[in-house]
Amino acid sequence: xxxxxxxxxxxxxxxxxxxxxxxxxxxLVLAARVQAQTPQAVTDDDINRxxxxxxxxxxxxxxxxxxxxxxCDNWRAAIRSKLEAGxxxxxxxxxxxxxxxxxxxxxxxxxxxxxLLYAVAPVGALGLALxxxxxxxxxxxxxxxxKDSTEVSLNGSEPWREQLARDIRKDDSx
Amino acid sequence: MLSGAVALGVxxxxxxxxxxxxxxxxxxxxxxxxxxxxxxFVENPFSRIWATLDGKVFxxxxxxxxxxxxxxxxxxxxxxLLRHPGMIVHPPMLYxxxxxxxxxxxxxxxxLVTGRNDSDWLRISRPWALGAxxxxxxxxxxxxxxxxxxxGWGGYWGWDPVEVAALIPWLTGTAFIHxxxxxxxxxxxxxxxxxxxxxxxxMVVFGIFLTRSGVLDSxxxxxxSNIGPMFFVFISLTxxxxxxxxxxxxxxxxxxxxxxxxxxKESAFLFNNLLFILLFLICLAGVLFPLVSEVFTGTKMTVGxxxxxxxxxxxxxxxxxxxxxxxxTAWGSTSAGKLGKRLWLPVSISLVVPVLxxxxxxxxxxxxxALWLITLAAxxxxxxxxxxxxxxxxxxxxxxxxxxxxxxVRNHHRYGGYxxxxxxxxxxxxxxxxxxxxxxxxxxxxxxxxxxxxxxKLTFTDLFQYQTTDGRAVTQAVMQISRDGRLLATxxxxxxxxxLYRQSVTAPGRMSTLAEDLxxxxxxxxxxxxxxxxxxxxxxxxINWFWIGxxxxxxxxxxxxxxxxxxxxxxx
Ligand code: HEM
Numbered sequence: 001x002x003x004x005x006x007x008x009x010x011x012x013x014x015x016x017x018x019x020x021x022x023x024x025x026x027x028l029v030l031a032a033r034v035q036a037q038t039p040q041a042v043t044d045d046d047i048n049r050x051x052x053x054x055x056x057x058x059x060x061x062x063x064x065x066x067x068x069x070x071x072c073d074n075w076r077a078a079i080r081s082k083l084e085a086g087x088x089x090x091x092x093x094x095x096x097x098x099x100x101x102x103x104x105x106x107x108x109x110x111x112x113x114x115x116l117l118y119a120v121a122p123v124g125a126l127g128l129a130l131x132x133x134x135x136x137x138x139x140x141x142x143x144x145x146x147k148d149s150t151e152v153s154l155n156g157s158e159p160w161r162e163q164l165a166r167d168i169r170k171d172d173s174x
Numbered sequence: 175m176l177s178g179a180v181a182l183g184v185x186x187x188x189x190x191x192x193x194x195x196x197x198x199x200x201x202x203x204x205x206x207x208x209x210x211x212x213x214x215f216v217e218n219p220f221s222r223i224w225a226t227l228d229g230k231v232f233x234x235x236x237x238x239x240x241x242x243x244x245x246x247x248x249x250x251x252x253x254x255l256l257r258h259p260g261m262i263v264h265p266p267m268l269y270x271x272x273x274x275x276x277x278x279x280x281x282x283x284x285x286l287v288t289g290r291n292d293s294d295w296l297r298i299s300r301p302w303a304l305g306a307x308x309x310x311x312x313x314x315x316x317x318x319x320x321x322x323x324x325x326g327w328g329g330y331w332g333w334d335p336v337e338v339a340a341l342i343p344w345l346t347g348t349a350f351i352h353x354x355x356x357x358x359x360x361x362x363x364x365x366x367x368x369x370x371x372x373x374x375x376x377m378v379v380f381g382i383f384l385t386r387s388g389v390l391d392s393x394x395x396x397x398x399s400n401i402g403p404m405f406f407v408f409i410s411l412t413x414x415x416x417x418x419x420x421x422x423x424x425x426x427x428x429x430x431x432x433x434x435x436x437x438x439k440e441s442a443f444l445f446n447n448l449l450f451i452l453l454f455l456i457c458l459a460g461v462l463f464p465l466v467s468e469v470f471t472g473t474k475m476t477v478g479x480x481x482x483x484x485x486x487x488x489x490x491x492x493x494x495x496x497x498x499x500x501x502x503t504a505w506g507s508t509s510a511g512k513l514g515k516r517l518w519l520p521v522s523i524s525l526v527v528p529v530l531x532x533x534x535x536x537x538x539x540x541x542x543x544a545l546w547l548i549t550l551a552a553x554x555x556x557x558x559x560x561x562x563x564x565x566x567x568x569x570x571x572x573x574x575x576x577x578x579x580x581x582x583v584r585n586h587h588r589y590g591g592y593x594x595x596x597x598x599x600x601x602x603x604x605x606x607x608x609x610x611x612x613x614x615x616x617x618x619x620x621x622x623x624x625x626x627x628x629x630x631k632l633t634f635t636d637l638f639q640y641q642t643t644d645g646r647a648v649t650q651a652v653m654q655i656s657r658d659g660r661l662l663a664t665x666x667x668x669x670x671x672x673x674l675y676r677q678s679v680t681a682p683g684r685m686s687t688l689a690e691d692l693x694x695x696x697x698x699x700x701x702x703x704x705x706x707x708x709x710x711x712x713x714x715x716x717i718n719w720f721w722i723g724x725x726x727x728x729x730x731x732x733x734x735x736x737x738x739x740x741x742x743x744x745x746x
Pocket of ligand 1: 300304348351352355442443446493494496497500501586587588590591592594595598731734735
């Protein structure tokens with residue numbers, strides 16, 4: 001590939017273009033590094049974005065963004081300083097998990113025993129769908145067309161009269 | 175409360191079903207005895223504090239030998255977080271709901287023991303189950319309102335374990351009040367109804383245990399006690415005994431009825447029950463998982479709102495869809511073609527709302543689908559009611575209001591139920607507003623400065639502090655809300671510091687309209703200069719439909735219960 005590039009003269013004929021491009025890229029990388037090092041303006045909303053995903057490690061089921069204790073104030077301050085230091089949201093979350101354990105996140109990580117929690121909905125849905133199917137198969141054997149007293153139609157067709165007659169007879173016993 | 179419910183239940187059995195009476199008395203009394211045992215010997219609210227001369231302290235109702243009574247100095251009063259009007263009614267409502275479900279359970283046990291194959295136990299249980307369900311609903315909604323007013327996180331439901339513990343019997347109870355309709359109308363689901371009431375009763379006891387024992391980390395954990403083992407034994411015994419009874423009568427309880435077709439009303443009820451049971455399984459797993467993980471890994475995992483929202487969201491969507499379809503189905507057989515014919519018009523009209531929403535506020539897919547389901551359910555239910563009214567007006571030559579009133583009164587089960595559904599739809603509207611369209615910001619402002627959230631401008635104009643006679647140090651801000659230069663409201667977000675408790679309680683400032691709430695929490699301020707104040711502002715679209723929906727739901731449930739029919743009582 002590189003040899004082909006040589007053959008087609010990218011390095012030779014268009015050498016000046018390539019130099020320009022490389023220069024630009026170097027500049028971009030440097031700029032990004034400088035930006036990562038200078039403290040960014042971190043807003044309370046940035047902090048809350050992360051704090052709302054973390055549970056206070058010492059309180060009763062409260063997320064850090066709304067927890068009123070002094071300890072939570074300090075943890076919010078820790079989030080601020082890490083954001084200012086250029087940490088990503090995920091890195092900060094991981095930091096809290098390392099410090100206080102996986103219980104600080106409201107969505108347990110998909111590992112080990114936690115899979116049990118994630119299996120409940122799909123397995124439950126499948127099991128119930130199967131149960132429903134079996135009931136329907138067993139119980140819909142004979143398709144009896146019953147006169148329907150509570151049938152409703154948006155076109156106001158025949159069953160409505162029966163419905164009305166029923167209402168008037170006040171026949172709503174269970 | 176429980177003894178009152180049992181007394182009323184027994185009285186009813188006495189009048190209507192003498193064969194059931196001894197068994198209803200026995201089941202009610204065993205349940206009552208269990209709770210009295212706990213109150214008398216484990217968690218006695220009347221116990222006093224006694225001390226020996228060598229300084230040992232005991233709690234007991236009667237005086238232990240060689241002790242003297244200690245009078246503690248004046249208490250600190252009720253936890254400040256609980257000083258909310260809703261809290262006066264919230265616990266009794268939940269417990270009235272819990273107590274109410276004991277009666278249908280007792281009748282179910284009575285029916286099983288006496289070996290009856292009919293639906294009499296359900297006929298007597300229906301108003302009880304609906305009443306208990308209504309109380310439970312009121313209790314849950316008041317708890318939500320308390321959280322919204324006091325906890326200061328801009329939401330009404332945090333999927334906290336104690337909240338979920340109260341929701342679980344509500345879910346199985348809702349499944350039960352639907353499935354019993356199918357047995358009454360079609361002689362189906364006979365065994366299933368027993369399963370559901372047994373489950374609901376056990377979940378009631380389980381819910382009380384979770385709330386009162388303090389085994390779960392919860393913002394609602396205001397008590398801790400040693401009632402765990404006793405509850406565990408009681409729940410296990412009840413569950414095993416009632417299941418054994420059911421298995422004993424299993425063969426007898428053959429459902430004679432047939433399901434019409436996949437698209438019939440009874441199938442809709444079947445799907446309804448499957449979805450409620452799926453929700454029940456999800457909630458039970460979410461509540462129990464922290465305890466399971468603690469046993470196996472030593473870490474009590476947190477199962478937070480995000481997990482619940484991801485897993486329950488689609489199931490609630492399914493319920494809304496069913497609610498939209500069910501008025502168009504019929505008992506017996508409804509063919510796909512027939513149902514399709516009835517559905518196309520409301521489906522087409524209902525699509526207007528999601529399309530408009532997408533156009534106005536972008537492609538928020540979750541919100542768009544939810545709004546479509548809500549519109550469909552509302553439209554079909556309203557069509558149904560409207561149709562009945564119009565037909566009555568024509569056939570009986572009645573005025574609109576008379577016809578409307580009579581439609582609701584004459585067929586109060588059906589239209590009470592549909593009113594409940596309209597309430598559910600409104601609640602769903604509030605939920606969608608907050609879950610999919612909520613915006614928020616937290617900013618620190620100096621006096622005179624303003625922040626912008628969506629189209630609202632909130633200007634911080636003043637902050638003052640004062641001491642109240644009931645021991646609160648109040649810090650109160652003044653904020654003006656305007657839009658397009660027009661002043662809409664002035665609100666006062668507050669923070670009350672309770673000296674005795676060393677605890678702050680937020681009182682958010684709110685501007686409420688049918689379209690939205692602007693909910694402002696006073697987060698922090700400079701103690702001496704009070705010049706810079708931090709506010710957390712939430713814009714909660716449609717939230718007030720949640721509260722309105724709750725009221726409609728309760729009114730619908732009351733209508734569905736109806737007044738006792740004099741003629742029926744006299745003839746019986
Ligand atoms: C959160 C969701 C729901 C709630 C809270 C709810 C609640 C209720 C209540 C309280 C009643 C009155 C029952 C009575 O009169 O005994 C009722 C009636 C009814 N519900 Fe629901 N429901 C929900 C969802 C559904 C769904 C998904 C279906 C679909 C099958 C459904 C179908 C019905 C029907 C057809 C009635 C009228 C029964 C009659 O004709 O007497 N409901 N509902």
